[in-house]
Amino acid sequence: MANYDRREHLKAIHASRKALTYQKVDEVIKRLIRANGSINFNSVANEAGVAKAILYNHPELRERIETLRQQQAQAPTAKQIKREMNESNKDALIESLKRRIKKLEEENKQLREQLKVAYAEVYKKL
Known part of the structure; x- marks a missing residue:
């Protein structure tokens, strides 16, 4: 027990949760693209089971959703x-x-x- 570092353990938990969230969001986006579904913050958050704030606060996810939303708006x-x-x-x-x-x-x-x-x-x- 002397080697236990609470900070490192919390960082590892946070990293695994973040990776899981990214994976869920990525799968939902791929599924919506295949199904020709509407891609926006609400639909992705509802499908992935995450809060919209997570999508807005992570620049990579936010940029990806905004780009896909813009592409869908331009497509006839x-x-x-x-x-x-x-x-x-x-x-x-x-x-x-x-x-x-x-x-x-x-x-x-x-x-x-x-x-x-x-x-x-x-x-x-x-």
Whole structure:
């Protein structure tokens, strides 16, 4: 017991708790990135089970969360992407539909001709 140093023991406990907190926060951030979840101080703190103050008081964690939050804010949402696709692809879509209509009209015309021939054959048999 003579070699026991309380300060060193407390420093070791503090370091292990800090490492565990960093690990939990890191896992939560990775999970939120994979799930396309919202990354902010509230969501990370709630998911990791730590206080927001811990996230704010550790510069590395704070900087990482702020960076990821900023990246998510700049990334377009699914609605924005769809709207942009609709605007940029509108002309191509119209042309594609016009070609399809033309093809269907031609097919319809051929079927009407075949029907006329079939009616004529039936009429001859009578």
